[in-house]
Amino acid sequence: MSYLESLFSLKDKVALVTGGGRGIGQVVAVGLARAGAEIVIISRTGADETVRLIEKGEGVPPGKAYSLIADVTDEKSVDKALAEILKRSGSLDIVFNNAGVCIHEDTFEHGVDQFRQVIDINLTGEYIVARAAGKIMKERKIKGSIINMASMSGSIVNVPQWQASYNASKAGIIHLTRSLAVEWAPYGIRVNSLSPGYIATPMSVDTPQELKDAWMPLIPMHRMGNPEELIGAVIYLAADSSGYTNGSDLIVDGAYVCQ
Ligand code: NDP
Numbered sequence: 001m002s003y004l005e006s007l008f009s010l011k012d013k014v015a016l017v018t019g020g021g022r023g024i025g026q027v028v029a030v031g032l033a034r035a036g037a038e039i040v041i042i043s044r045t046g047a048d049e050t051v052r053l054i055e056k057g058e059g060v061p062p063g064k065a066y067s068l069i070a071d072v073t074d075e076k077s078v079d080k081a082l083a084e085i086l087k088r089s090g091s092l093d094i095v096f097n098n099a100g101v102c103i104h105e106d107t108f109e110h111g112v113d114q115f116r117q118v119i120d121i122n123l124t125g126e127y128i129v130a131r132a133a134g135k136i137m138k139e140r141k142i143k144g145s146i147i148n149m150a151s152m153s154g155s156i157v158n159v160p161q162w163q164a165s166y167n168a169s170k171a172g173i174i175h176l177t178r179s180l181a182v183e184w185a186p187y188g189i190r191v192n193s194l195s196p197g198y199i200a201t202p203m204s205v206d207t208p209q210e211l212k213d214a215w216m217p218l219i220p221m222h223r224m225g226n227p228e229e230l231i232g233a234v235i236y237l238a239a240d241s242s243g244y245t246n247g248s249d250l251i252v253d254g255a256y257v258c259q
Pocket of ligand 1 (some may be wrong): 019025071149
């Protein structure tokens with residue numbers, strides 16, 4: 001194994017990626033597989049395409065992956081999926097807690113039910129998955145790494161679109177991450193968050209062109225990021241190279257939040 005591989009290898013690790021059927025989750029799942037991890041994806045509608053991409057390899061050795069149907073807001077369905085992972089893969093070392101949704105709406109139009117729905121998926125969903133995975137890691141003495149998907153929206157207020165529920169959910173994730181990092185440090189479980197800026201995925205690419213035009217002057221690099229530009233950050237947080245990085249929020253936003 002080369003020096004670089006020894007720093008960033010995920011060989012013999014089992015990595016759970018929530019929401020890995022498309023978008024950032026799909027691209028990062030493929031990246032984690034190429035770093036050596038066996039990948040398990042959970043989503044509500046399946047992730048056959050991601051599994052196929054990993055198993056195909058394409059210029060790299062084929063990886064191992066499978067997908068399970070689960071809803072991150074449903075504790076029982078998450079517990080069932082995690083039990084299946086232990087049965088099939090024998091461990092759970094890495095969690096990329098990525099599943100999430102965003103609704104752009106003026107707060108006076110955005111009903112309380114919709115606010116609850118966004119908080120339920122983004123914040124409570126990540127809590128349910130992190131808690132269930134953390135329990136397994138503690139019981140089995142696994143020195144695991146949990147990476148919670150936050151967003152720059154957890155630190156700044158995006159304009160010109162209004163998305164108060166999303167921003168609140170992501171701010172909650174950043175502090176949930178710090179809280180779990182401190183609480184679980186004695187067990188050797190690390191918990192960090194990732195805060196991307198605007199990334200070109202189905203969630204953001206299908207937004208109206210005039211909105212994207214309004215974003216560009218606000219992004220110091222004058223472009224959206226690609227999901228591929230998040231792979232290295234997640235591998236770093238998952239691998240032993242980040243062994244002393246705990247409770248951090250890694251911002252990957254083309255310098256947006258610096259302004
Ligand atoms: P996508 O909409 O492309 O993908 C979201 C994924 O989440 C899908 O695979 C979806 O699968 C899954 N998902 C949604 N709800 C649930 C649920 N209840 N249970 C299980 N899985 C669920 O989004 P992105 O790839 O753009 O975003 C991924 C994450 O990155 C989100 O947390 C988002 O907030 C965050 N992010 C995105 C940014 C961007 O610009 N795109 C910027 C910053 C952060 P299914 O529908 O099959 O369940």
